[in-house]
Amino acid sequence: MRKWCLFMVLAFLSCKTDGKRDYFSRLSGNDQPLPKTLPGEWLWDHPENGQTFGQFLKSKPIIPTDYKRTIYVSQIGKFNELQTRQIQLLQEYLQIFFQLEVKIGERISSDEIPADCRRIGKEDQEQLLASFVLDSVLVRQKTKDAIAFMGISELDLYPQPSWNYVFGLASYQKQVGVTSIFRLQDELLKKENFDLCLTRLLKVSSHEIGHMFGLHHCIDASCVMNGSNHLPETDKNPTRLCSHCQQKLQYSIGYDNQKRVNELIAFFKQNKLEHESIILNKDLKIKK
The missing domain is CATH 3.40.390.10 (Collagenase (Catalytic Domain))
Structure with missing residues (x-):
């Protein structure tokens, strides 16, 4: 029983890690090549x-x-x-x-x-x-x-x-x-x-x-x-x-990606840094 519970916990953690990895994999589509x-x-x-x-x-x-x-x-x-x-x-x-x-x-x-x-x-x-x-x-x-x-x-x-x-x-x-x-x-x-x-x-x-x-x-x-x-x-x-x-x-800070992107866009718009907000709008479309 204990082994089964431990297996379930490890599987759950693995799913969470894979989910995050999948999010950043999809987010990489918004990366711009290094000039x-x-x-x-x-x-x-x-x-x-x-x-x-x-x-x-x-x-x-x-x-x-x-x-x-x-x-x-x-x-x-x-x-x-x-x-x-x-x-x-x-x-x-x-x-x-x-x-x-x-x-x-x-x-x-x-x-x-x-x-x-x-x-x-x-x-x-x-x-x-x-x-x-x-x-x-x-x-x-x-x-x-x-x-x-x-x-x-x-x-x-x-x-x-x-x-x-x-x-x-x-x-x-x-x-x-x-x-x-x-x-x-x-x-x-x-x-x-x-x-x-x-x-x-x-x-x-x-x-x-x-x-x-x-x-x-x-x-x-x-x-x-x-x-x-x-x-x-x-x-x-x-x-x-x-x-x-x-x-x-x-990974280090453990923040909510969606919350961070939303707040960054709001900051850029409030301070009329429109170019910066446009760049992040694509990130907003990538869901966890």
């Missing part, structure tokens, strides 16, 4: 092998618990009214994207970065050493309930002396990440470029937090987890996770 890589783009300079679902599972990705399931976003530096509005919208978006609570953390002063971890870049802009921000600033700010901690810097970032700049950097092991608004805002954020700059911030931030949940750069399809070397490439990448990356993230 041909051009000189200067990420995969041209950084050939990558990608990440299968099996490899993702072997990496032991973080899984939210009752006590550790909050994403924090903290501003580093001084933000004007329009920039602060974008951070508020980012909070709302990330809460939908990851289906977890997102809180705005305490503001962090750029003065916390010492002189030997900042420099003047090739464009005469001040830059902060991203790895120092991760290891010596954000890690100390991270609270026990934080499953991910994201810093948004006012100033430009560089990952190491040999690099010109970096859009963002994340540590999977420490579950912290940092990105900068400096290059996303066309020198000056205005009402006229607000929507474009917001879309860039949504992409870069969800990409970096995606790394914290164990997602590698995607080479399977056009995806927000595609690597990016420069702003035109970031603009070309979508906000959407491809079906392979959606399967990984949904």
